[in-house]
Amino acid sequence: MTQPAAAPGRARQNAIYSAGVFGHHPSVPADFAELERRAEKAMGPRGWAYIAGGAGEGATMRANRSAFDRWAIVPRVLRDVSRRDLSVDLFGTTLPAPILFSPVGAGELAHPDSDLHIGRAAADLGVPYIFSNQGCNPMEDVAAAMEAVTPGAPRWFQLYWSTDDALVDSLVRRAETMGAQAIVVTLDTTMLGWRPQDLNIGSLPFARAEGIAQYTSDPRFREIVAERIANPSADAGPKVEITRAAVSALFSMARHLPGSLLSNLRSPVPKQSVQTFLDIYSRPSLSWDDIAGLQKRTSLPVVLKGILHPDDARHAVDLGIDGIIVSNHGGRQVDGSISSLDALPDVVEAVDGRAKVLIDSGIYTGSDAFKALALGADAVCIGRPHMYGLAINGRDGARDAVANIIAELDLTLGLSGHTDIASLTPDVLRNMGCDHRVR
Structure with a gap:
């Protein structure tokens, strides 16, 4: 199924500049630093602590960003880049860009009816929204909202594995019925990480029935x-x-x-x-046997989210898993963890093309997405940026924050001398922490 195309980079630039002639400025900032500053002002203290906060002293969040900074793009010139193609295929669906909206729990801390707004934003762009298992609107309502925008709008469902197997089965059946195209099992949150920002104010949204x-x-x-x-x-x-x-x-x-x-x-x-x-809500005893059982209970592709070690990736594909999301949960679970980007090349090598590999955690810009795709990811998942846009301006803000990333990815692709995602390989980058020479 071909989805409606997201606005390419030049078209988005031109629309913003044209509006500027009449004194209209975009509601969502085009750079992440200002986006974050504006979002903090828009959110209350509880929302900011939960959405922007990380585990421990924040070392993993910093590692996620420094990993991107170590890789440099080496542009090529005098190539015809007048026509570019960002489309990718994931599980039989052609997407206009290799971008997904990540699941973020308790989104109403940023904006009321958060999942309805995020779902509509994703449908506007034609890219998937991974429904949060800890969402603030029932999945059926979000699916209906997306269908009203774009019939057949792609959506996946994130599953937290409950201690009650019948509840797991019920959630999976509902996901199948509402049109999910994949089940994403989150592996790294069988217990909540140590999150000082929430702990310091004694705030857990679920204890107030937010996000359930x-x-x-x-x-x-x-x-x-x-x-x-x-x-x-x-x-x-x-x-x-x-x-x-x-x-x-x-x-x-x-x-x-x-x-x-x-x-x-x-x-x-x-x-x-x-x-x-x-x-x-979650089972610390979750095992590979449980995952194998899920594969027998659903016909949907099963994607494992939270894999960072190549041996775990190898085990997953040996089991026949359809996809992996390389993720450290945005730095929210283990302080001092390896960054997702640093883990990506070894996971890609271990998977060896036998499953789709996606990545999240620390991806804030189009050039970040470019680097992750060049290092072997089939697509990237965007978390905090769309939540910040949501806090600032609801559906339009969530949509525009991700549209900006897609636009910058398109421009970065062309300005680096490439015309499609498939042409990106590690050779288009240099690791500035190792060898600075350009060959």
């Missing part, structure tokens, strides 16, 4: 909640302290559950839904 809409809309999850209410545990948990913050959290839970606010305030369901989610 996939669960509260799921029949199996609701069944588990009902069973728990009918058969309460002997452990009643910590004594409830009545504070202003506790009352605010209770109202947040009630607002986020299906049904009226008043009935939810009177019901044990919201509080029990939050506790159930916290108890069962």
Whole structure:
């Protein structure tokens, strides 16, 4: 299925410059530093801590950026680059650009109805949105919103593996029914990493029922909640302290559950839904056997997100996995981890063309995307930039932040002397941390 083309670089530049003649400036900054500054002003402290924050002292986030800085593009000249093609094929779908919207949980911390806005933004550009398992709108609603923009708009579904297998099956069935083209299993978040920005303000969005809409809309999850209410545990948990913050959290839970606010305030369901989610959302014992079982339970391509070691990549393709996302979760899980870009070449070599290889974490610009593609990625996933655009201007902001990356990728491709993504190889780059010579 061919998707509508995203605006190429020159067309996007011209549109912005033409609007500037009439005094109109883009709502979303064209450079990442200003985008980040504006987003921080648009978000509250809780949103900024969760979305912009990282694990520990932030070493992995810094490593993600420094890895891109070590690679330099070596442009070639006097080549006909008047026509360029950014399209790629992923699992039988031709995309106009090798870009996907990454899943980011609890997006409503940046903007209300975040997943609806992100889904529409992705559909505007014709590139996939990987629905977050920790989303703020049910997947069916997001799929319908995307269909209303572009029939057949590509979407994938991210799966966090619950301790309840029946819930896993239910989420997968729903993903298949709503038109997901792949299941992305996140491997690196079987437990939450140490995130000081959230810890310092005692803020976990899921504890306020933010980002659990996939669960509260799921029949199996609701069944588990009902069973728990009918058969309460002997452990009643910590004594409830009545504070202003506790009352605010209770109202947040009630607002986020299906049904009226008043009935939810009177019901044990919201509080029990939050506790159930916290108890069962992820399984630390997740193993290769579980992944092999998933392959038998779905006909969709299975993509593993969070692989950084070539041996794990090799094991995945030996198992018949369809795709890998090289990722350190945007530096949010393990402080001092290898950067995704540094891990990419070894993973690409281990996979040896037997599966699609994607990458996320630290990709903020079109030139970043160019470097990742040159080092062997089939496509790249964009996280914080689209969330920052969302915070600034909703759907239009999320769309424009990613459209800017696509436009810069297009211009970088042509200005470096290349006309399509397939022509990019490691030879178009130099690692400035090793050998500075241009051969």
